[in-house]
Amino acid sequence: MMVPVRCFTCGNVVGEHWEEFKARAREGDEDPEAVLDDLGVERHCCRRMIVSHKDLVDIVSPYQ
Amino acid sequence: MAEEYDVEFIERGDRSARFLVRGVTPAFANGIRRAMIADVPTLSVDSVRVIENSSVMFDEQIAHRLGMVPLTTPEGEFEEGDVVTLSIDVKGPSTAYSGDLVSGDSVVEPADDNIPIIDLKDDQRLELEAEAVLDSGKSHAKHQGGVAVGYRHLQYVDVVGDAAEFEEQEPNILRGVIEERAAEHAEGNAVNGDLVPTEEFDNDLTNRYPGKEVEVNDVSNAFVFDVETDGSLTVEELVSRAVGSLEDRATELREAVQL
């Protein structure tokens, strides 16, 4: 629903990078790989947290 | 421990560093690693009093997310079991961030200000009080200050001969840090005794020693540590507190077994 605060595997804080990643690579047209490198999300365990995330708050909020 | 050991930084940052320790046994190196992960206490939100939560997430989910937010933990200010109260009050439409947490103690604050906690829509509101406690990684991973802490032997490369002529050399992948002992065979201006992270030659020994047959060996009792923290303390604080906790326990043991 919301991006996880930390990486499930290593415990690194990844939540803080989501909004910039979303703006640049999902809504923008930058290469996700380059954006993650730029954000300093190095390990592939942390990268998958961001790459595989989908915001669902907008989808579930009408059904509150 | 009476004998001195030698520490040399290879990369040094606030939250991530790589350093070489010489003159320690593998057991002691692993003791430091384990102390960094499980024994250095940090503050984390442990219980919340929810005043209003009309967001799309349950109270428990919000509480869990707050628990994962790293909080700065200055040395010596707190004891295990101490409590710091933080509060948050955000009205939609907007997103509640970790930076919206207001701390009751000015030295304790979220290490990162822009972690989204919950996205609030029109007429939704999040108001709560959270209690952060000091505890160690042993009791819950959220209290773990060290992230991805590890070590490996310092290594050195012996050039044992020439690679077979007219043959394409296979890549020879090595990760970590090497201590240069065959500078005369290395590419570039290498000096014996240099500490070279393998990233410098793309982790491939054939880039550094082209056309040579090499053998990789461990330098005994020399370990390269890779340490990252979640921001609740700096690498330097984490390492020194970890060593301190080892020392405290060793002293306790010595006193306990003394006649």
Ligand SMILES: [Zn+2]
């Ligand atoms: Zn990770």
